[in-house]
Amino acid sequence: MWPTALSQGLRWFPEQASTVAGQVDALFLFLVAVSVFFAGLIFLLVFVFALRYRRRAEDERPKAIHGSLILEGLWTVIPLGIALAIFVWGAYLYFVISRPPAAAMEVYVVGKQWMWKLQHPTGQREINELHVPVNRPVKLTMTSEDVIHSFYVPAFRIKADVVPGRYTSTWFEATKTGEYHLFCAEYCGTSHAVMGGRIVVMEPAEYERWLTGGVSVESLPAAGEAVFARLACNTCHKTDGTGRGPSLVGQFGQTAKLASGETVAVDESYVRESILTPQAKIVSGYPPIMPTFKGLVTEDQLLQLVAYIKSLKLDGQAKP
Amino acid sequence: MNDAASESRQHYLNCDYSVRSWLLTTDHKRIALLYLISISAFFALGGVMAGLLRLELLTPQGDLVQAQTYNKFFTIHGITMIFFFLIPSIPAVLGNFLVPIMIGARDLAFPKINLLSWYVYTLGAAFTIVAMVTGGVDTGWTFYTPYSSTYANTNVILTALGVFITGFSSILTGLNFVVTIHKMRAPGLTWFRLPLFIWAHYATSLIMLLGTPVVAITILLVALERGLGIGIFDPAIGGDPVLFQHLFWFYSHPAVYIMILPAMGVMSELIACFSRKRVFGYNFVAFSSMAIAVLGFLVWGHHMFVSSQSMYAGMIFSLLSFLVAIPSAIKVFNWTATMYKGSISFQTPMLYAFGFVGLFTIGGLTGLFLATLAVDVHVHDTYFVVAHFHYIMVGGAIMGYLGGMHFWWPKITGRLYSEILGRIAAALLFVGFNLTFLPQFVLGFLGMPRRYHVYPPEFQMLNVLSTAGATILGLGYALPLLYLTWSLFFGKQAGPNPWGAEGLEWQTPSPPPTFNFERTPVVTQEAYAYDTELEGHRV
Numbered sequence: 001m002w003p004t005a006l007s008q009g010l011r012w013f014p015e016q017a018s019t020v021a022g023q024v025d026a027l028f029l030f031l032v033a034v035s036v037f038f039a040g041l042i043f044l045l046v047f048v049f050a051l052r053y054r055r056r057a058e059d060e061r062p063k064a065i066h067g068s069l070i071l072e073g074l075w076t077v078i079p080l081g082i083a084l085a086i087f088v089w090g091a092y093l094y095f096v097i098s099r100p101p102a103a104a105m106e107v108y109v110v111g112k113q114w115m116w117k118l119q120h121p122t123g124q125r126e127i128n129e130l131h132v133p134v135n136r137p138v139k140l141t142m143t144s145e146d147v148i149h150s151f152y153v154p155a156f157r158i159k160a161d162v163v164p165g166r167y168t169s170t171w172f173e174a175t176k177t178g179e180y181h182l183f184c185a186e187y188c189g190t191s192h193a194v195m196g197g198r199i200v201v202m203e204p205a206e207y208e209r210w211l212t213g214g215v216s217v218e219s220l221p222a223a224g225e226a227v228f229a230r231l232a233c234n235t236c237h238k239t240d241g242t243g244r245g246p247s248l249v250g251q252f253g254q255t256a257k258l259a260s261g262e263t264v265a266v267d268e269s270y271v272r273e274s275i276l277t278p279q280a281k282i283v284s285g286y287p288p289i290m291p292t293f294k295g296l297v298t299e300d301q302l303l304q305l306v307a308y309i310k311s312l313k314l315d316g317q318a319k320p
Numbered sequence: 321m322n323d324a325a326s327e328s329r330q331h332y333l334n335c336d337y338s339v340r341s342w343l344l345t346t347d348h349k350r351i352a353l354l355y356l357i358s359i360s361a362f363f364a365l366g367g368v369m370a371g372l373l374r375l376e377l378l379t380p381q382g383d384l385v386q387a388q389t390y391n392k393f394f395t396i397h398g399i400t401m402i403f404f405f406l407i408p409s410i411p412a413v414l415g416n417f418l419v420p421i422m423i424g425a426r427d428l429a430f431p432k433i434n435l436l437s438w439y440v441y442t443l444g445a446a447f448t449i450v451a452m453v454t455g456g457v458d459t460g461w462t463f464y465t466p467y468s469s470t471y472a473n474t475n476v477i478l479t480a481l482g483v484f485i486t487g488f489s490s491i492l493t494g495l496n497f498v499v500t501i502h503k504m505r506a507p508g509l510t511w512f513r514l515p516l517f518i519w520a521h522y523a524t525s526l527i528m529l530l531g532t533p534v535v536a537i538t539i540l541l542v543a544l545e546r547g548l549g550i551g552i553f554d555p556a557i558g559g560d561p562v563l564f565q566h567l568f569w570f571y572s573h574p575a576v577y578i579m580i581l582p583a584m585g586v587m588s589e590l591i592a593c594f595s596r597k598r599v600f601g602y603n604f605v606a607f608s609s610m611a612i613a614v615l616g617f618l619v620w621g622h623h624m625f626v627s628s629q630s631m632y633a634g635m636i637f638s639l640l641s642f643l644v645a646i647p648s649a650i651k652v653f654n655w656t657a658t659m660y661k662g663s664i665s666f667q668t669p670m671l672y673a674f675g676f677v678g679l680f681t682i683g684g685l686t687g688l689f690l691a692t693l694a695v696d697v698h699v700h701d702t703y704f705v706v707a708h709f710h711y712i713m714v715g716g717a718i719m720g721y722l723g724g725m726h727f728w729w730p731k732i733t734g735r736l737y738s739e740i741l742g743r744i745a746a747a748l749l750f751v752g753f754n755l756t757f758l759p760q761f762v763l764g765f766l767g768m769p770r771r772y773h774v775y776p777p778e779f780q781m782l783n784v785l786s787t788a789g790a791t792i793l794g795l796g797y798a799l800p801l802l803y804l805t806w807s808l809f810f811g812k813q814a815g816p817n818p819w820g821a822e823g824l825e826w827q828t829p830s831p832p833p834t835f836n837f838e839r840t841p842v843v844t845q846e847a848y849a850y851d852t853e854l855e856g857h858r859v
Contacts, residue, residue, distance in 0.1 A: 011778065014766045020694075028695050028765070035685035038649075042656055042681050046674060049659040050666075053595070060596065060663035064851040067601035067654075075653040076646060083642040086692055091635045093694030098631045113471070147467040148561055150626065150701060154767025157698040161627045163562065164466065165555025168628045181776065185701040185769045187460050189467060190388045193772035 017180055017201065018156035019173040020097055025157075027089055034082060097158065100171035104139035107132070108220070108303040111142065111149035111162040113188060114195035117300065121307060123217035128197030130182065133207035137173040141268050141306070145299050150186035153199055159185055167268045174201040224308025227301045231293065239312070245290060246283050250314035257284045271306050331734070331831040346431035347834060349732075352417035354438050355408060358445065360801075362404040367797060369397035374756075374790040380777045390773035391458040392474070398461030403483050404445055406713055407575060409721045410582035411528075412441075412493055415521050417732060419497055421825040421832060422515050424506025424841040429499040437492035444486030451478035460771060462572075465553035465564040469545040480543040487536040490578075494528030497521055506824070508843035512606070515823055515847045516599055519606040520585025523613040527574045527581075531617070535571030538564065562627055569620035577616040579713055580680075581609055583720020584651055587676055590723055591655050593821040594670035595662030598848040601654040608647035615644040625696045634693055641691035648684050652677060667819070668742030672723025675750045679715025683708060686761065704764025707757045715753055722749070722800065729804060730818045734831040735811030741803040748796035755789025822848050 016022055053062075107130065110117040118126045132138050142151055144164040151170065152159040160170035184195035202210060218226075228234055236245035252271070255263050259282040264270055273280055275297065278290035297305070332349045335341075342350060372393050376384040385393065416434065420427050428434050451457055457479040459468040468476050501522050505514070541552050542564070551557030553564045592599050599605055621629060621637030655677060664670070686708040690696050699705065730736055759782040768779045775783070817826040828837050845852075 011766060012762060024694050024698055027692065028689070028698075031689050031692060031695065035682075035688070039678075039681050039685055042652060043678060045656050046659065046677060049656070049662070050664050050674070053659065053662050053664050055596075055663045055665040061851050062596055062661055062663050064598040064849070065600060065657075065661065066598065067604065068657075071653075071657065072601055072604050072650070076650060079649045080643075080646055083645060083688065084639075086688060087639050087642045090692035090694045090696075091638060094625075094631065094634065094638075094697065097694055097697055147471050148464060152701070152767070152769065154698070159626050159697050159700060163628050165561070166628065181767065183767070183769045187391075187462075187464065187467070187771045189471060190391065190458070192391075193382075193387060193769075193774050 015155040015176075015178075015180065017174055017176045017178065018153075018158070019175055020093070021155065021157045021175075023093055023096070027086075027093060030089070031086065034086070038079075097170070100139040100169065101137045101173075104137035104171055105132075106139050106141065106307075108307070109140050109142040109151060109162065110145060110299045110303065111151070111184070111188075111195075112145040113147065114184070114191035116151075116182065116184075116195070116197055119220055119300070119303060120211070121220045122211060123219040123223065124211060125217075128182070129200060130197075131200045131202060131207060131210050132174060133204045134174050134177050134201050136204070137171055139169060139171040141167055141169050141303070143167050143272075143299055143303075147188045148186050149184045149188050149195065152183040152185035153180055154183070155180040156199075161186055167272060169268075174199070177201045177203055220304055220307040221311035222308075224301075224304035224306070224311075227297065227304055228308055231296065233305075236290070244287070246286055248309050249312045252310045252312070256281075258282060259284045259286075259288075268306050271309055272302055275302060275305065329829065330833065331829065332834045333734075333831050335834050344435070346427070346435050348416050348420050348428050348431065348434055349832065351434050351438055352413050353732075355412040355416060355441070358438075358442065359405050359408055359413065362400045362445070363797075366397050366401040366405055367794065369393050369400070371790065371794060373397060374787040376773055377775070377783045378787045380775050380780050380783075382774045385773070387773055388458060391460075391771070392452075392456035394771060395457050395460050396452055399448065399457075399479065399483065401713075402461055402575070402579075403486055404441075404448070406579045406717055407490060408441065408493075409579075409717065410586065410724060411497070411521060411524055411578075412437075412489075414586065414721070414724045414728060415497065415524075415582060416493070418728065418825055419500060419518065419521055420504070421828065421836050422518055422823060423501065423504060423509055424824050424837065424843065425500065425504040426835045426837070428496045429504060430496050433492050434496055437489040437496070440492065441486055441489035444482045444484070444489065446482075447485060448479055448482030451475040451482060454478075462568065463539065463542055463564075464568075465542060465545070465561045466555070466559070469542050469552075469559075469564075470554045470556070477543045477547055480539045480546075484536050484539050484543075487532045487539075490528045490532045494525035494532070497525040498529065501525075506841050506843055512603065513843055513846050514606075515585075516588035516602070516605055516609075517582075517585035520581045520588070520609050523609040524578055524581045526613050527578050527616065531571040531574040531578075534567060535575070538567040538571070541567075562624070562629065565624050565627055566620065569623045570617070573620045573623065574613075574616045576709070576712060577612050579717040580720075581612060583676065583717045583724075584609065586720045586724035586727070587651075587655060587673055589821075589823070590669050590673040590727055591658050592848045592850065593727070593819055594667060594673065595659045595664050596820075596850040597658050597662040598846070598850060599654065600657035600660070601650075602847070604650055605654050608650045611647040612644060615640065615647070619644050622691055622696070625693055626700050638691055638693045642688070645684060645688060645691070648680075652681055652684070666743075668737075668739060668746055669723050669727035669819075671743055671746035671750075672719050672726060675746060675753075676716060676719040676723060678750075679711050679719060679753065683711030683715055686711065698767075699764050701770055702764035703760040703768050703770055706770050707760035707764060710757050710760075715757070719749070722746075725804075726800075727819070728825070729807070730814030731825055731830045731832070733808055733811070734814050734829075735807045736814050736818060737807040737811055738803050741799060745796050745799040745803075748792055748799065752789050752792030752794075752796050756786050756793050757789070759783070759785040759789075822850055 108119045116128050118130045142162045144162045149162040156172040158170050158172050180199045182197045236243045237248050241247040251266050276294045282288045455475050457474045544550050545552050551559040553559040553561050588599050619641045622641045625634045763782045814830045816829050
């Protein structure tokens with residue numbers, strides 16, 4: 001067993017399988033170059049000084065040198081300049097990594113001790129496995145049922161904490177078909193090390209076959225609509241706007257005006273908050289009468305509701 | 321001074337042999353030794369834990385211990401090494417012993433509070449040990465919520481109280497140093513004549529005073545939420561789990577500087593002495609300590625780039641983190657320049673200084689990777705981070721501590737250790753350290769997350785290398801324990817100044833008399849006047 005494991009040998013570079021991986025690695029290699037240069041410079045100077053000025057007689061008294069303003073200036077300003085350049089480069093790339101493209105396909109992720117539950121908009125559910133098509137951006141909307149986890153795919157160079165009580169997100173666009181490690185990167189208790197799985201990147205046609213294969217499933221918005229009806233949300237949130245609460249049609253992605261005079265972007269987090277703590281942000285013109293649904297809906301159902309509300313387009317039709 | 325004369329002279333060690341005289345001492349030198357014994361015990365405990373972790377990681381399977389046991393081991397390793405060894409190491413042992421002597425004082429400003437701080441430390445240590453013996457704790461040293469406050473099934477409250485209590489010993493030590501350095505300097509010893517060791521301890525003390533109360537309160541809040549169900553961090557009862565991370569790192573990032581600043585102070589002393597040169601750019605080295613202490617409080621959010629913290633907050637924390645790197649770089653450049661045209665000898669303490677400069681430089685540069693937002697997203701919470709902070713805390717802080725220990729050991733004990741064994745140990749540590757932690761940078765870049773007791777088989781080769789390095793490192797740590805202990809009984813008499821060093825501590829006999837000096841010294845020149853005639857130097 002040992003020789004086979006060891007025969008995998010030394011690897012120096014992780015697989016690059018997403019659009020950002022190459023960009024992150026370029027910056028990483030630039031940092032390596034800067035580090036090698038400065039570390040090399042220091043090591044060389046220390047080595048040369050240690051040899052050249054080694055003590056030759058016990059009573060040596062070298063002359064004191066107090067310092068040099070020019071040198072102090074140089075070795076403050078040059079490293080500072082390099083540091084700022086790295087900062088700008090890293091921040092720009094972070095901006096790219098943090099903002100999913102508008103056309104991204106959406107996947108919902110719920111972390112719990114110690115498994116990943118993933119749902120496709122079309123309703124397929126997966127555990128510790130995510131099938132995605134190659135060359136298509138995928139946005140992950142994530143939350144946790146218990147402690148903090150972290151969704152980490154080294155081959156994609158992405159990582160985002162999965163936090164109970166709120167939605168976080170990240171995105172990737174796979175560039176190579178194959179299977180890649182999915183790890184939990186935030187310590188979450190006893191079985192943290194095995195809370196992982198794989199991301200399976202497939203050719204689009206193959207992905208379509210995978211989607212339609214297996215048992216027929218209810219789409220996520222359709223499942224959300226059922227929850228919406230079962231919890232009687234639709235008695236107040238009528239689609240024609242005559243209910244006691246605002247109509248939710250066409251609201252997602254818009255800006256809502258609040259009773260406090262502030263505005264809020266209607267996104268996943270706001271929908272979530274409005275279901276669990278309705279009194280936090282009341283839409284202007286409506287009485288604060290909605291009860292909390294905390295404890296009545298699971299994280300999975302919350303994500304279905306979010307998907308349903310997202311699907312309510314202006315023509316009044318749910319588009320699963 | 322011959323052996324017989326030294327034996328008959330009264331000093332702080334032989335003035336009273338009773339146990340009572342040790343346990344109720346207010347002599348800063350004896351309290352330093354009490355701390356030395358306590359932290360050495362914790363270092364041994366933390367080291368054994370590290371050894372077990374490395375042994376488990378030799379193979380990808382969990383074949384030595386179970387997951388829960390592994391989690392407890394790395395938690396014990398982190399808590400003992402950070403709170404009970406590294407934070408007190410240089411300040412409470414070398415600082416306690418040297419701060420008064422270096423500034424020509426008879427003792428610290430508040431000798432009884434100094435003793436109290438050791439008892440507080442011991443009380444906190446007792447809580448933590450009881451917690452570990454009666455079931456352990458598995459939250460990691462970081463106590464992240466809501467895992468620690470709600471979900472963990474281990475002794476979180478007891479451990480949290482231990483850490484909370486121990487924090488006060490740190491606060492008391494910091495307070496004592498600040499007052500002592502302000503009020504008790506010898507005549508003529510102006511601020512810019514102080515040894516840089518003192519500047520470093522002054523900066524460290526400010527962090528201890530201002531930062532430690534925050535972590536103490538934070539950890540207390542975790543215990544309150546856990547014990548009484550008050551919703552502070554757990555969203556299920558109305559709390560905010562990320563708030564904990566802000567509060568925790570507000571202290572715990574500066575705490576890194578509590579560990580490294582005193583080591584930097586030691587380096588200035590060692591490099592000056594063994595190059596026989598004034599430290600190049602004294603003012604810049606002194607002020608960079610203060611700059612690190614101030615900027616260090618403004619960068620905590622760089623631990624949270626993937627935590628759901630706002631993207632813009634991340635950018636500000638990243639920028640500030642790059643700024644805090646500059647004063648550290650200034651120090652390294654100035655130490656290097658100090659050696660220029662010096663008279664460099666290669667005695668044991670200087671080997672540690674060479675090691676420190678090399679390892680700290682690598683540790684500092686890899687910190688830039690983690691300050692870089694997009695790169696941190698990939699390597700955060702992987703072995704890259706583990707390698708980075710071990711380069712700072714072990715390669716930097718422990719090399720500094722051991723270098724200082726070897727430098728001032730003759731002053732503290734009056735004895736010389738074996739120079740050959742000293743050099744062998746320093747070389748073993750350097751080689752073992754790099755072999756342990758260099759592969760971990762690669763592991764992290766490849767994507768191996770930290771706190772994993774099982775891992776995919778492709779990571780094995782690098783883990784085997786790392787474990788092999790840890791074995792050498794372990795030998796390197798065991799060796800000084802043996803020859804330093806041996807020197808206590810059989811070492812040659814050191815004399816007052818075996819290295820030909822400048823500084824007030826070398827002008828009093830070794831070991832120093834109870835009140836440090838026969839007469840209060842008067843200082844007439846700047847520190848590190850190595851170009852003038854060496855006094856009391858014995859070849």
